[in-house]
Amino acid sequence: MFARLNVLRQYCLLSGRTANFFQWTKDSTQIKYFFSSSVPHSTIFALSSGAGKCGVAVIRLSGSKSSYALKQLCGKVTKPRTASLCKLMNPQTQELLDRALVLWFPGPKSFTGEDCAELHIHGGPAVVSAVLTALGSLSGLTPALPGEFSKRAFANGKLDLTEVEGLGDLIHAETEAQRKQALRQMEGDLNQLYTGWRTGLIKSLANVEAFIDFSEEENIEDDVIELVTTSVMKIQTEMEAHLRDSRKGERLRDGVHAVILGEPNVGKSSLLNFLCQRPAAIVSPLAGTTRDVVETALNIAGYPVLISDTAGLRESCDVIEKEGISRALDRAEKADLKILVLDFEVHGANLSNVDFPTFLSSYLSDMRLYQNNFREADSVHDSPSNSDQSLSFDQVPEDSWEVLVVVNKSDLARVSDLKQVSQHASGSVCFVSCKTGQGLDRFLHVLAGRIKDLCGDPLTSSSSLTQTRHRHHLSRCKQHLEDFHNLLSYDVVIAAEKLRRATRELALITGAVSTEDVLDVIFRDFCIGK
Numbered sequence: 214m215f216a217r218l219n220v221l222r223q224y225c226l227l228s229g230r231t232a233n234f235f236q237w238t239k240d241s242t243q244i245k246y247f248f249s250s251s252v253p254h255s256t257i258f259a260l261s262s263g264a265g266k267c268g269v270a271v272i273r274l275s276g277s278k279s280s281y282a283l284k285q286l287c288g289k290v291t292k293p294r295t296a297s298l299c300k301l302m303n304p305q306t307q308e309l310l311d312r313a314l315v316l317w318f319p320g321p322k323s324f325t326g327e328d329c330a331e332l333h334i335h336g337g338p339a340v341v342s343a344v345l346t347a348l349g350s351l352s353g354l355t356p357a358l359p360g361e362f363s364k365r366a367f368a369n370g371k372l373d374l375t376e377v378e379g380l381g382d383l384i385h386a387e388t389e390a391q392r393k394q395a396l397r398q399m400e401g402d403l404n405q406l407y408t409g410w411r412t413g414l415i416k417s418l419a420n421v422e423a424f425i426d427f428s429e430e431e432n433i434e435d436d437v438i439e440l441v442t443t444s445v446m447k448i449q450t451e452m453e454a455h456l457r458d459s460r461k462g463e464r465l466r467d468g469v470h471a472v473i474l475g476e477p478n479v480g481k482s483s484l485l486n487f488l489c490q491r492p493a494a495i496v497s498p499l500a501g502t503t504r505d506v507v508e509t510a511l512n513i514a515g516y517p518v519l520i521s522d523t524a525g526l527r528e529s530c531d532v533i534e535k536e537g538i539s540r541a542l543d544r545a546e547k548a549d550l551k552i553l554v555l556d557f558e559v560h561g562a563n564l565s566n567v568d569f570p571t572f573l574s575s576y577l578s579d580m581r582l583y584q585n586n587f588r589e590a591d592s593v594h595d596s597p598s599n600s601d602q603s604l605s606f607d608q609v610p611e612d613s614w615e616v617l618v619v620v621n622k623s624d625l626a627r628v629s630d631l632k633q634v635s636q637h638a639s640g641s642v643c644f645v646s647c648k649t650g651q652g653l654d655r656f657l658h659v660l661a662g663r664i665k666d667l668c669g670d671p672l673t674s675s676s677s678l679t680q681t682r683h684r685h686h687l688s689r690c691k692q693h694l695e696d697f698h699n700l701l702s703y704d705v706v707i708a709a710e711k712l713r714r715a716t717r718e719l720a721l722i723t724g725a726v727s728t729e730d731v732l733d734v735i736f737r738d739f740c741i742g743k
């Protein structure tokens with residue numbers, strides 16, 4: 214009985230595709246399994262190219278009535294996977310709608326796995342509207358919901374969930390590196406990795422269950438548990454390394470958050486304007502010009518960066534300026550990269566042997582302390598604290614941060630001074646002048662290098678974790694595996710349950726096991742026609 218049970222259970226777990234529709238529950242003696250009823254039957258259609266006037270628009274159909282629709286509009290079903298020039302007629306009036314290139318993809322060799330067709334028509338809004346109206350008039354055809362084509366592709370085993378997410382990211386990719394990462398994921402990079410781990414864990418689980426069921430009566434190899442432990446440990450180690458990637462893939466997907474920080478008037482806004490090549494922030498000789506956070510999205514060397522200019526940091530009694538400083542500190546806390554701007558005239562002579570990350574960390578926490586004190590005592594508007602909060606480099610080291618140091622206004626320095634100071638400063642300090650442009654090319658180069666380090670190279674590095682959703686399930690999986698090791702010598706049955714839960718977490722990532730809620734969230738961001 215147990216052997217049969219295991220075979221069936223394994224079948225459910227291993228048959229990646231079937232498992233989509235195959236859920237099982239176990240009570241003490243029997244297994245119930247059933248097919249999900251979510252197999253779609255209607256035939257859907259939508260404009261898959263962007264809306265608005267364009268040369269060519271693509272209307273896509275999927276479902277069993279696609280061939281019927283072709284017959285109604287073109288008078289025939291065209292040759293599979295070949296572009297055929299056809300006249301599209303209104304099925305009711307036989308009026309000519311457009312001349313189109315028609316493609317016919319009989320299932321299962323299609324994007325969704327169902328019978329599919331594409332109509333490449335002229336991209337005028339009236340043409341598109343006339344063809345969509347004609348399709349809508351056919352019985353059994355309904356307009357597609359957002360992401361419905363991809364959802365069907367998933368339901369029919371054409372894509373797993375990570376590939377669906379890769380496809381969504383590819384459509385939303387705005388920079389070259391994002392495109393590469395998304396494409397890699399859409400091609401099945403993460404699916405392979407996670408399914409590989411899951412298959413490995415399922416094999417181990419089968420061995421543990423065989424051990425539980427037969428160890429007393431039959432010949433089970435003595436070292437089976439030892440082999441399982443080694444194999445699970447190997448997967449666990451790989452998973453831990455994958456989780457420990459400093460959020461590179463997630464950063465590339467969402468954009469690196471960089472923040473420009475420094476005292477008033479050092480040229481923070483001038484630097485932002487240089488980076489985005491437009492006057493995004495107001496520059497003026499008045500200290501305290503920038504109050505709000507000024508945020509701009511940039512593409513730096515193919516990587517997405519969200520850069521924020523902030524209020525100059527100082528002990529201010531002005532309520533609005535204080536609020537600006539609070540916002541700057543909040544932004545600094547969340548940023549992946551902090552760009553500290555200094556004024557050459559003020560700090561140029563004092564740059565050697567400074568540990569900037571630890572210095573900035575403690576400087577910002579002192580600023581925060583000052584801000585909080587100020588908030589608590591309403592009466593302190595005209596009595597700044599006694600502590601000296603100007604930038605000086607002798608503060609106590611605290612933490613290690615990603616900091617890029619820019620020394621601005623180096624045009625005001627004597628050439629000999631600049632040379633001497635830059636020789637003694639650490640290699641990561643950039644001496645620039647936003648006024649004359651000197652040093653800005655090198656700064657850009659250094660900045661691009663840092664951003665690349667933060668995101669990783671999507672082509673050469675190993676597969677990156679790209680989504681919080683994946684991280685969530687992987688962390689839980691890792692926890693179950695740890696519990697498995699800890700429990701194994703006490704209670705094999707409970708340990709086996711932990712292993713089973715670990716495999717389930719991986720199945721939730723790829724969608725081998727899925728719930729409607731998760732699918733709704735994933736497909737929600739898709740556009741109509743995809």
Ligand SMILES: Nc1nc2c(ncn2[C@@H]2O[C@H](COP(=O)(O)OP(=O)(O)OP(=O)(O)O)[C@@H](O)[C@H]2O)c(=O)[nH]1
Pocket residue numbers: 475476477478479480481482483484495496497498499500501502503504523524525526621622623624625645646647648649
């Ligand atoms: N000589 C010189 N002046 C500069 C340079 N960069 C900026 N400035 C001037 O310095 C002043 C302050 O520049 P901002 O960019 O407004 O400085 P900020 O750090 O954003 O100032 P706040 O927003 O007030 O904190 C302006 O008058 C700029 O023209 C530079 O490289 N050399």
Ligand SMILES: [K+]
Pocket residue numbers: 477478496497498499500501502503
């Ligand atoms: K200013």
Ligand SMILES: [Mg+2]
Pocket residue numbers: 481482483494495496502503522523525
């Ligand atoms: Mg400013």
